Amino acid sequence: MTTGLDSEIGGTEAAAERRDEVVAEVTEHAGRIARELARLQGGDYGQADFETEAGTWTLKYEAGDVQYLRFDGRGADVYVVSTQQPPDPDALATAMADYDAFVAAFNEHVRSLAGVLDDVNSDFPAIEPVDSVVAERERILGQMREATDAMARQLQRYEGGDYGTFSARVTDNGGSGGSRRGSSGSGGSRWELKWEDGRTSYLRVGGEGGIYLLSQYQPPSAHDLRAHAPNFPGFVAAFNEEIAAESESLEDVSL
Template identity: 60%
Template sequence: MSVAVLPGVVTEWPPVDPTETDAIAEHRDEVLAAVRDHAGRIAYELARLEGGDYGQRTVETDRGEWTVKYEGGDLEYLRFDPGRGAETYVVSTKRPPDPAALADALADYGAFVEGFNDYVRSLSGVLDDVSTDFPAVESTDGVVAERDRVLDRVREVCDRIAGQLRRYEGGDYGTFTTRVGGTRWELKWDRDGVSYLRVGGSSGVYLVSQYDHPSAADIREYAPRFCDFVRAYNDHVDDLEADLATVDL
């Protein structure tokens, strides 16, 4: 159809049919699929080598830098930085790259793969001289047995104190606090006996608890002072002048 838009100018509209891009886009998608598959193998091998769920590595070539990033062993992206000019995300979760930029980047892809292979080869034999003849591991059985012996005795005495306090005070739970050598000791009890024995306030050491054991160093420091705690309890009983039995170690 001819349309006279201006006098003396006749325009055929549209002047030229737009060039179809389907073939170019299809070819680009085929190339990207092949690159994604191949670079995905690199990401998988890199994840195995690095020993993590995610990470990245940059490989330098004569034309620029390639960065492969992986997550969960799968390729997240492959980026080419020519140094001058814009970076090209050859593979990414975003839109595909421009065909011209893709072609320019892939002209260096072989050098990237060879650079990665050189990196892997450089690690070959790096562990050859590492000995696995490790020293024997010392057993903790003796220390644990001693810890349990001391703590079982401390808990036994604390249960007796808790029983006496419950008998006197009544109710299902309560606390007894005192100071030994300037340090606060707190025994909390419930219907089952001692709930915890804590030394040093709210951020102190739980010598007896329903959870973890104290360290051997803490036991060594505080177990000898436990006698003074029991004496303080007995003094407390004497002060009450009530029918509470004292506790002997």
Template identity: 60%
Template sequence: MTEPSDHEVASAADGTERRDELVAAVRDHAGTVARELALLQGGDYGQASFGTDDGEWTVKYEAGDLEYLRFEPRSGRETYVVSTKQPPDPEDLAEAMADYDAFVAAFNEHVASKEGVLDDVSMDVPEVASTADAVAERDRIVARIREVCDAMADQLHRYEGGDYGTFAARVDGSRWELKREGSTTSYLRVGGEGGIYLLSQYQPPSAEDVRDHVEGFTGFVDAFNDRVDEVESDLSHVTL
């Protein structure tokens, strides 16, 4: 039977304590780098890499806070100096820290390269054209279309009865549909399902859509009048 060894097991406390101190200091210092980088890049999330003679450093941040700081030497394995996972190996940390000053210098050079880059950018831009006249004309035409459609809806309500109804007609190959609620227009649509709403309970049509379909609306009203004439003609032959 082998006797237990009398040798004491070496403590790793001193090494890990020093490592943890270094990582905490780097986290604090590189956190400043991350915040400055977030300001420079204009977002709360992102990353950037900075090359040195000995390798490449990558800073990643989330919500403006440092998520990780990674060092990739020219040869050898990468080291996460700061991360949300396990702390780095002390030897790997020592190798990375030997290049840390070079990393900070590379970051400072990156920041300096952005200074003055906007100095020659001019804000002498043209005045923004007003859409007031086009919108006013659009609204005038749409109001007239609604007035006519409400008159049609009122006639349909009288003739058909009921609280809801539609009238549809094809004009120059396009399907027009008026849907009413009582004597009021719910919508006027051109083109069937997925078509263009010249009238709706939501947003107004674009000026271009009004321009493209205003002539077709005249044909739609003519189709409605023709339908009314047909109904009157049919009824005129009814005798009681």
């Protein structure tokens, strides 16, 4: 009984080698398209679709390299170039029959953009400088920081520690409403000065999630500063009232 196990098996080396040669050539050629596409789209990565009569080609690229080139045609969905695995030789042959049409579609896309910016007006209006606004903001914030640093030094001497906070509620007319340190008070906005080593860490209005008038990061907007700066004297007054009240209470202590 003959089983056929001795029959010669056909080799696939030639087909695989030719497939690899074609993929390498396409990768190099499509890589040039990818680099031109990246220049056109203005980024290091992206993808674009190109329609032909036989189907759709999708080119995805990153940092000038082809991530994949896919052909989606009638009855065929082939990754001609991929970082995963090479295509089947038959599927590759089907896609490559339409490759010239893909390149033609890309070229037509580029030609369609010729002159598209010719009528764009580049005579732009003058930009209003922000120098005066920034200078005034820095002047106001500088005066605030000078005052809060003075308060921080007094608090460090008074409390005998290296860091702490002072908070008070200040009404919109600048008056204080409950100046006890750390108290919530009633009415008005909550102002909080956090200090460390006799210097201002931050000055915040509105509690957690509020507006930082002074901080180690960025300054407030001009609108936020305009809204809260008029009430800053009320915060300083609340501090002075607090210190005066504490001093009077200490004077009543008999030893």
